[in-house]
Structure formats: structure tokens, C-alpha cells
Amino acid sequence: xxxxxxxxxxxxxxxxxxxxxxAADFEENPNQDLLKGKVVASLFFEPSTRTRLSFExxxxxxxxxxxxxxxxxxxxATKGETLHDTIKMVSNYADIIVMRxxxxxxxxxxxEVSSVPVIxxxxxxxxxxxxxxxxxxxxxxxxxxxxxxxxxxxGDLKFGRTVHSLLQAMSVFENPIFNFISPESLQMPRAYKHxxxxxxxxxxxxxxxxxxxSAADIIYMTRVQKERFSDPIEYxxxxxxxxxxxxxxxxxxxxxxxxxxxxxxxxxxxDVDSSDKAYYFEQALNGVFTREAIISHVMNLK
Amino acid sequence: xxxxxxxxxxxxxxxxxxDHIPAKNLFKVISILGLDKIENQITFGTNLDSAKLGAKAIxxxxxxxxEDYEINKIALIAPHAKLNxxxxxxxxxxxxxxxxxxxxGIAKCFNPKCITNHEVITxxxxxxxxxxxxxxxxxxxxxxxxxxxxxx
Numbered sequence: 001x002x003x004x005x006x007x008x009x010x011x012x013x014x015x016x017x018x019x020x021x022x023a024a025d026f027e028e029n030p031n032q033d034l035l036k037g038k039v040v041a042s043l044f045f046e047p048s049t050r051t052r053l054s055f056e057x058x059x060x061x062x063x064x065x066x067x068x069x070x071x072x073x074x075x076x077a078t079k080g081e082t083l084h085d086t087i088k089m090v091s092n093y094a095d096i097i098v099m100r101x102x103x104x105x106x107x108x109x110x111x112e113v114s115s116v117p118v119i120x121x122x123x124x125x126x127x128x129x130x131x132x133x134x135x136x137x138x139x140x141x142x143x144x145x146x147x148x149x150x151x152x153x154x155g156d157l158k159f160g161r162t163v164h165s166l167l168q169a170m171s172v173f174e175n176p177i178f179n180f181i182s183p184e185s186l187q188m189p190r191a192y193k194h195x196x197x198x199x200x201x202x203x204x205x206x207x208x209x210x211x212x213x214s215a216a217d218i219i220y221m222t223r224v225q226k227e228r229f230s231d232p233i234e235y236x237x238x239x240x241x242x243x244x245x246x247x248x249x250x251x252x253x254x255x256x257x258x259x260x261x262x263x264x265x266x267x268x269x270x271d272v273d274s275s276d277k278a279y280y281f282e283q284a285l286n287g288v289f290t291r292e293a294i295i296s297h298v299m300n301l302k
Numbered sequence: 303x304x305x306x307x308x309x310x311x312x313x314x315x316x317x318x319x320x321d322h323i324p325a326k327n328l329f330k331v332i333s334i335l336g337l338d339k340i341e342n343q344i345t346f347g348t349n350l351d352s353a354k355l356g357a358k359a360i361x362x363x364x365x366x367x368x369e370d371y372e373i374n375k376i377a378l379i380a381p382h383a384k385l386n387x388x389x390x391x392x393x394x395x396x397x398x399x400x401x402x403x404x405x406x407g408i409a410k411c412f413n414p415k416c417i418t419n420h421e422v423i424t425x426x427x428x429x430x431x432x433x434x435x436x437x438x439x440x441x442x443x444x445x446x447x448x449x450x451x452x453x454x
Binding site for chain 1 (some may be wrong): 413415416417418420421422423439440441442443444445
């Protein structure tokens with residue numbers, strides 16, 4: 001029976017840990033010919049330079065060959081071909097499909113239609129599980145553990161799929177604490193707070209971005225976008241509040257690390273880049289090793 | 303003292319009575335159960351007074367008996383429906399509708415960006431709450447709330 005990765009909740013805790021193990025192995029030894037003789041279809045129905053290049057690097061380092069397209073204009077979607085037909089065709093050519101699509105649920109549907117494994121590289125505002133796994137790996141690497149951590153999530157917690165997903169993943173580990181810092185209108189949605197309450201996990205909500213971050217093990221920054229506000233005046237009021245600068249990191253713990261799914265606009269000031277605590281670029285590099293691990297696990301290569 | 307008024311709807315010899323259907327959903331129920339396509343004798347009444355529902359409808363289908371999985375299809379639009387199985391003019395069995403764990407092919411996903419609203423796909427929802435009803439789409443993972451539920 002084939003294995004897909006569509007949502008972060010598709011994997012069990014044991015599988016998260018297995019991915020961590022494999023990612024570390026690939027970090028040590030990134031070039032392993034496990035995909036030799038295999039063809040990977042990279043189907044990006046929506047452009048995404050970062051994720052696509054990260055995946056394509058991972059595939060290349062595993063010795064695999066890539067077919068596919070990088071944007072919808074160069075796909076048969078322009079001729080009106082359904083996703084169903086595209087996936088049916090591609091699953092005849094390739095051994096595994098990596099897919100990004102603007103519509104939610106597209107990856108789940110593709111997995112049903114395809115005879116080969118499907119990895120979701122992002123479906124609309126829904127899931128982006130490979131990002132979450134690389135976030136987990138980054139947290140594990142920098143903290144030495146995934147248990148007993150104090151996680152601060154800052155910015156757009158309402159629409160941020162990465163923070164939703166990270167919350168779900170981290171909630172399976174021992175004793176996490178969540179601190180949410182956001183404008184009132186962009187708070188973490190009720191459904192996710194409920195998810196924590198059901199598990200007896202503590203969380204705190206704040207509107208001000210202050211030195212409460214001194215308690216943090218991880219500071220996960222996200223961008224507050226103008227388009228998310230129905231009232232532009234509200235945006236103007238809050239747009240400069242959720243910005244991290246180097247001075248704010250002065251009284252934080254030595255082990256704290258600043259993560260960001262990127263691209264970073266102004267929510268992390270450039271002076272943070274020179275701090276030891278800035279980790280967002282290494283985080284992106286971890287993406288390659290994590291994606292190698294995911295492909296390897298899904299195809300049972302080692 | 304209030305006079306008890308009883309509606310006379312003809313009794314059936316053998317078959318199924320479906321009571322406590324919200325009046326506004328009568329025809330949807332008929333459609334979902336395919337009652338508009340069968341040849342059996344059917345009687346129904348609608349906009350009858352109901353303490354619980356305000357206005358209710360009742361359907362009596364002669365010589366037809368439903369499997370649980372068939373009748374549970376109406377659970378979304380008639381969650382409090384009660385069935386009387388009639389045999390030889392007597393109530394042989396009473397059943398209630400139970401909201402199944404999964405709803406397939408009946409409801410629409412409210413999310414306009416869900417793939418099910420762009421391609422020909424049978425919708426599939428997990429019922430995550432029953433009172434009020436909340437449906438989680440298998441595909442886009444968004445939750446369609448009771449007041450957003452539209453039938454296909």
C-alpha cells in the first residue's frame with residue numbers, strides 16, 4: 001500500500017521521529033544515490049521558487065531524475081485538462097509526485113487518483129507538511145529535544161498555515177507551552193486553541209510584543225499582511241508592532257532561536273541576521289535534508 | 303386548556319413512516335431517499351405543528367423498508383427524524399435517525415477554493431460535531447458549519 005504525505009497529521013509521532021533521524025543522516029551525508037533510476041514528477045501548479053528548488057535539490061542529491069513543470073502556464077491546465085487527468089497521466093510516468101496547487105484539497109485528491117506516492121508541497125491555504133517537518137527538525141537541532149519547550153508564535157496566527165501546522169505537530173510531544181503574540185484580529189483560531197485544550201496543553205495570548213519573549217526557546221515569526229485586514233486603519237496601527245529587532249533579543253535565553261518560514265519582509269529587522277540567535281537561513285537549508293528524508297521514508301528507500 | 307388536535311393522515315398497512323422532518327426540508331428528504339423515483343404509494347403532510355420543530359412534515363411510504371445506511375443519509379437535514387416501521391397496521395419497530403460518522407456525496411463544501419468545487423469529486427465529510435452539526439471536509443480540511451450546509 002502506497003504512502004503519501006498530504007497533511008502533517010497523516011504522520012504519527014513515530015514517523016516524525018523517523019524523519020528527524022533520516023534528516024540528520026542526510027545532513028551528514030547529503031549525496032546518497034537512493035533515487036537512482038527513479039523519476040520524480042515535480043508539479044507546481046502555482047509558482048514557488050523556494051520550495052521547488054529545495055525539493056529539486058533534494059531529488060538531485062538522491063540521484064533521481066526530475067520531470068514536471070514550475071508554473072501552471074506551462075502545464076496542460078491551460079488546455080483545460082482536469083487535475084484528475086493530469087495526475088493519472090503523470091503517475092504512469094513517474095515513481096513519485098511532488099505537488100503544489102492553489103486549491104485546497106488538491107493534494108488529497110491527487111493522492112486518491114495517483115498510483116504512486118504523492119507529497120504535498122502546499123495546497124492553497126491548507127497544508128504544507130514538509131515545511132512543518134523542516135521546522136521540527138530545526139527545533140530539534142537547536143534545542144536538542146522536542147519536549148518541554150516554550151514556543152512563541154508571532155504575527156499572523158489566523159491565516160498562517162505554517163503556525164497552525166507547527167502547533168499540531170508540536171502538540172504530540174511532551175509538555176509544550178505555547179505563547180501567541182498577534183493583533184487581536186489575527187489571533188490563533190478557536191479550533192487550534194481547542195486542539196490544545198483537549199490535550200491539556202497550556203497556551204497564552206498576548207497582543208504586545210514585549211520582553212515576555214525572554215522565556216522563549218523558539219520564536220517563530222510570521223508576516224502580518226495588509227491584505228488580511230478588513231480595516232486598513234487597523235493595519236496601519238499594528239504593522240510596526242510585530243517586528244523583531246536585535247535589541248529585543250538581549251535578555252532572551254542563550255538557546256533561543258528565531259525561525260521564519262520565509263520570505264522575510266520587514267518583520268525581522270536585518271540587524272537580527274548577525275545575531276547568533278537568527279536561524280531562519282539555516283532553517284531553509286534544513287529543508288533540503290528534511291525533504292530527502294521525507295522522500296526516502298515515503299518510498300521506503302532506507 | 304388546550305385541545306389536542308390530531309391530523310388524520312391515512313394509516314398504511316406495511317411500510318415506513320418518517321416523522322419529525324423539518325417542513326422546509328421535506329422535498330430534500332424525498333429527493334435524497336429517491337422517493338420521487340419509486341412506484342410505491344406515498345402520503346405526506348407538511349407544515350404541521352410541532353412543539354420541537356415549529357413546522358414539521360411527515361411521510362408515509364407503503365411497502366418500503368429502509369436500511370440504516372439509507373435512512374441515515376437524511377440525518378443532516380432531519381436530525382431528529384423518527385421512523386415507525388409498520389407491519390400489518392401495527393408499529394412493529396421504532397427507529398431514530400443517527401448522524402453517521404461520514405457524509406458522502408450529499409453536502410457541498412462551503413469553501414469556494416476547495417478542489418471539490420472545481421472538479422467532479424464526490425464530497426466526503428467527517429462529522430466532528432452533532433449539535434450543532436459541523437462537517438470537516440476530507441479534502442480541504444475546512445469546517446462547514448450547520449448554517450452553511452448546502453445540499454448538492
